[in-house]
Amino acid sequence: MKDPVFIAGLGVISAIGNDLPANLHSLSEEKSGIGEMQFLHSDHKGELPVGEVKLSNSDLADPAGLSAKLPRTALLSCVAAREALRDAGWSKTNPLRTGFISANTVGGMDKTEEFFRYFSKNANSGRLAEVVNHECGTITELVADFLSIHHFVSTVSTACSSSANSIFTGARMIRAGYLDYALVGGADALTRFTLNGFNTLMILDRDLCKPFDEERRGLNLGEGAAYLLLASGRGLKELEKKPYACITGYANANDAFHQTASSPEGTGSLLAMKNALAGANLKPSDIDYINLHGTGTQNNDIAEGTAIRLLFDPAFPKMSSTKAYTGHTLGASGAVEAVYSVLAIRHGIIFPNLRWQTPMKELPFHPVTTCLKNQQVRHVLSNSFGFGGNCSSLIFSAA
Amino acid sequence: MKIYIRSTGNISPQHSLDKDTFFQTRIYNSGDSIRALEPNYDDFVDSKMIRRMSRIVKMGVASAMTCLRDSGLDNPAAILTATAYGCLEDTSNFLRRMIEFEEKMLSPTAFIQSTHNTVGAQIALLLKCHNYNNTIVHRAFSFENALIESALLLEEGIGPVLVGAIDEITVDSHAILRRFGLYKKTAEQSPNFAGEGAAFFLLDREPGADSKSVTLDVETVCNTPNQETASRLARNFLNKKHLEPRDLNLVLTPHTGIKKLDQAGDHLLESVFKDLPHFPFKSLSGDYPTAPGFALWLAVLLLREQKSPVWMGGLKFPLKNILIHNQNGGASHSFILITTV
Numbered sequence: 001m002k003d004p005v006f007i008a009g010l011g012v013i014s015a016i017g018n019d020l021p022a023n024l025h026s027l028s029e030e031k032s033g034i035g036e037m038q039f040l041h042s043d044h045k046g047e048l049p050v051g052e053v054k055l056s057n058s059d060l061a062d063p064a065g066l067s068a069k070l071p072r073t074a075l076l077s078c079v080a081a082r083e084a085l086r087d088a089g090w091s092k093t094n095p096l097r098t099g100f101i102s103a104n105t106v107g108g109m110d111k112t113e114e115f116f117r118y119f120s121k122n123a124n125s126g127r128l129a130e131v132v133n134h135e136c137g138t139i140t141e142l143v144a145d146f147l148s149i150h151h152f153v154s155t156v157s158t159a160c161s162s163s164a165n166s167i168f169t170g171a172r173m174i175r176a177g178y179l180d181y182a183l184v185g186g187a188d189a190l191t192r193f194t195l196n197g198f199n200t201l202m203i204l205d206r207d208l209c210k211p212f213d214e215e216r217r218g219l220n221l222g223e224g225a226a227y228l229l230l231a232s233g234r235g236l237k238e239l240e241k242k243p244y245a246c247i248t249g250y251a252n253a254n255d256a257f258h259q260t261a262s263s264p265e266g267t268g269s270l271l272a273m274k275n276a277l278a279g280a281n282l283k284p285s286d287i288d289y290i291n292l293h294g295t296g297t298q299n300n301d302i303a304e305g306t307a308i309r310l311l312f313d314p315a316f317p318k319m320s321s322t323k324a325y326t327g328h329t330l331g332a333s334g335a336v337e338a339v340y341s342v343l344a345i346r347h348g349i350i351f352p353n354l355r356w357q358t359p360m361k362e363l364p365f366h367p368v369t370t371c372l373k374n375q376q377v378r379h380v381l382s383n384s385f386g387f388g389g390n391c392s393s394l395i396f397s398a399a
Numbered sequence: 400m401k402i403y404i405r406s407t408g409n410i411s412p413q414h415s416l417d418k419d420t421f422f423q424t425r426i427y428n429s430g431d432s433i434r435a436l437e438p439n440y441d442d443f444v445d446s447k448m449i450r451r452m453s454r455i456v457k458m459g460v461a462s463a464m465t466c467l468r469d470s471g472l473d474n475p476a477a478i479l480t481a482t483a484y485g486c487l488e489d490t491s492n493f494l495r496r497m498i499e500f501e502e503k504m505l506s507p508t509a510f511i512q513s514t515h516n517t518v519g520a521q522i523a524l525l526l527k528c529h530n531y532n533n534t535i536v537h538r539a540f541s542f543e544n545a546l547i548e549s550a551l552l553l554e555e556g557i558g559p560v561l562v563g564a565i566d567e568i569t570v571d572s573h574a575i576l577r578r579f580g581l582y583k584k585t586a587e588q589s590p591n592f593a594g595e596g597a598a599f600f601l602l603d604r605e606p607g608a609d610s611k612s613v614t615l616d617v618e619t620v621c622n623t624p625n626q627e628t629a630s631r632l633a634r635n636f637l638n639k640k641h642l643e644p645r646d647l648n649l650v651l652t653p654h655t656g657i658k659k660l661d662q663a664g665d666h667l668l669e670s671v672f673k674d675l676p677h678f679p680f681k682s683l684s685g686d687y688p689t690a691p692g693f694a695l696w697l698a699v700l701l702l703r704e705q706k707s708p709v710w711m712g713g714l715k716f717p718l719k720n721i722l723i724h725n726q727n728g729g730a731s732h733s734f735i736l737i738t739t740v
Contacts, residue, residue, distance in 0.1 A: 042502060043501055043502040043503070044502060105514065105515070112494070113494065113497075113498075116494045116495065116498055117498055119571075119574075119575070120494070120495045120498050120499065123571075123574040124578070128575070128578055128579060131575055135483060135484065135536070135538055136485070136515065136536040137483060137536050137537040137538035137540075137541065138538065140537065141538065141728075144621070150621045151621070152547075152619070152621070153537070153540075153621050154535060154537045154540070154544040155535065155536045155537040155538075155541075156533065156534065156535060156536070157485070157514075157515035157516060157534050157535075157536040158515075158516040158519075158532070158533060158534050159514045159515075159516055165533050169533070169548060172548075172551050172552075172555070173551065176551050176554060176555075178547075178551070192497060192502065193490075193493065193494060193497065193510075196493075196497050196502050196505055196510075197493065197507070197510035197511075197513070198510075199505075200505045200506060200507035200510055201507045201510070201511070252531050252532060252533065253529050253530065253531070253532075254478075254520070254523040254528060254529050254530065254531075254532040255529070256523045256524050256526070256527050256528055256529050257524070258524075259511055259512070259517070259520060259521070259524070260511050267529065268529060271529055386516075387511070387514050387516070387520070388514060388516040388517060388519065388520025388523075388532075389520055389523060389524065389532070390516055390520065390532055390533075
């Protein structure tokens with residue numbers, strides 16, 4: 001094991017709260033944030049439930065002194081990223097090298113959709129201001145400027161595993177001595193583009209999702225942003241901050257099976273989990289809690305469940321998917337769930353898999369169904385799997 | 400640690416799949432764009448798979464296969480893909496249909512292929528490669544950041560790394576970028592037109608079988624306050640490699656022919672790179688965010704072949720060091736140094 005990578009600050013905004021304390025409160029009180037669409041303008045309103053952040057673009061922008069005309073992904077990203085820096089006590093006068101590695105999948109698509117309403121009829125119409133922030137990388141640059149982080153700035157986009165990959169890109173850079181701080185995570189706003197995309201794949205539940213349930217019918221989409229400030233030992237000392245936890249393992253593998261579907265035996269998921277454990281020098285029995293990718297689709301849950309059965313049989317750790325609280329926040333989900341995993345360690349809480357009723361007949365285990373408090377949680381495995389076969393697993397350990 | 404470039408693959412507007420022709424014949428833009436010369440893809444990938452792939456995926460996959468074939472390696476330890484715009488054709492198609500049909504009766508195909516990691520995923524699928532796989536989408540520095548990640552992976556002992564830079568021109572993207580005033584022809588021969596391409600590299604800690612080894616170093620610096628700093632950054636970068644500017648045999652510059660965007664590059668040519676042979680790489684590849692991928696391919700070819708294309712003057716042999724400068728928004732700079740061993 002090389003030098004540890006510490007987690008010095010956390011920030012999150014999701015359907016279950018606009019900051020870290022609000023998220024922890026909803027998780028502990030078993031309050032889901034999924035419901036009828038209020039802010040997204042789509043023809044599917046009333047038909048498809050979503051996990052929206054309960055703030056308009058102006059409500060997100062104004063307190064931060066930002067323009068409400070920015071893409072919603074940038075606004076969500078600014079709010080959560082700033083919370084993580086403040087939580088850690090990092091300021092821009094900090095003399096050590098800081099990087100910002102953020103993930104997203106939609107970029108400024110919410111604005112591009114507006115532009116295309118006009119542009120698709122006439123190539124000379126549509127306001128260019130609506131597409132100037134279209135690129136995923138532009139979102140990161142807007143936020144990096146807002147935060148005054150300039151030493152290293154990058155953007156990762158690997159569909160639903162995007163922010164898990166940004167987290168370990170940052171961890172790798174700290175281990176290599178390239179950075180002393182890495183603000184890592186991701187953001188994604190709900191857009192009509194993704195809602196309709198997932199709808200055409202027929203994997204959206206018309207009702208509230210039920211991950212890892214035999215009767216599961218699909219996922220609910222959500223939105224949000226979450227960030228972790230990672231620090232080297234030297235960086236942590238400079239902040240005079242007690243760390244939340246450490247990142248001890250990370251691995252990325254490719255399922256190499258199909259562009260969107262997971263292999264039935266969960267090849268990529270199994271490899272990611274196995275390699276993360278090996279990197280952390282841990283045995284499967286060391287894991288106290290698994291935060292599942294658990295989208296609630298037929299395909300994901302059986303692939304992930306099969307991989308877990310193969311790796312952990314016969315002693316299964318406690319596990320749950322928190323997507324029944326937040327919906328699937330796509331490019332943000334790896335980071336949102338990383339924050340929840342770290343909260344589980346810090347507060348000794350294991351969050352339940354809401355609405356779970358019926359065991360999956362193929363699996364010899366089932367998720368936790370009520371909030372468990374006063375637990376000893378030393379090592380947490382967090383899974384993120386996505387389109388393109390991209391599978392990533394992260395391991396967080398008590399500091 | 401030295402990073403060796405074991406092999407390359409490149410689909411570009413030039414004859415990059417046929418180096419003899421490339422050294423003889425330069426292709427010029429037609430109007431405000433220059434398109435990639437696409438090969439017969441059946442030579443690279445099973446024709447059934449090809450039919451389902453979009454153009455950017457085909458270019459990326461064929462370029463990656465060329466690179467691997469050249470190295471004799473079946474499966475890299477990591478696949479890193481850099482793209483600023485992602486799969487624009489499918490993104491546009493899905494958006495247009497979504498708007499036209501008011502969110503009804505849509506087919507999933509375009510959406511499935513629209514995600515930024517599609518090229519990296521299709522390469523993995525084709526190779527049945529379960530190894531590390533990541534996609535970096537950071538505007539003009541997408542490729543440089545992928546190179547930095549490659550270096551970190553190699554340092555951890557994960558290698559060889561297949562890393563590539565891909566972006567495409569589509570009818571919609573070209574119409575939009577043109578409206579931003581990016582392609583106002585300002586002078587004869589100025590590289591003021593859109594481009595595209597897919598360049599892949601196999602990086603390793605070992606030189607591989609090829610005796611004509613080249614190594615690379617890379618650095619990016621974001622948001623420097625003024626041009627004075629850009630020349631200081633260039634000097635610092637070279638100093639770290641124990642080089643002086645006069646040790647550079649060629650500087651490949653990011654000039655686009657638009658005065659405002661070229662200021663930083665002009666300044667470097669007037670200061671730290673004064674009197675050095677230089678060439679604007681976008682005059683061959685056209686202007687697109689991941690064009691430094693093309694520049695790296697060009698630099699590796701020149702160093703390996705030790706000869707000048709008939710259409711490029713001013714080179715002095717032997718060539719030892721080539722520097723690629725790139726910029727993002729005028730205030731962020733990257734430097735890639737390629738050296739013969």
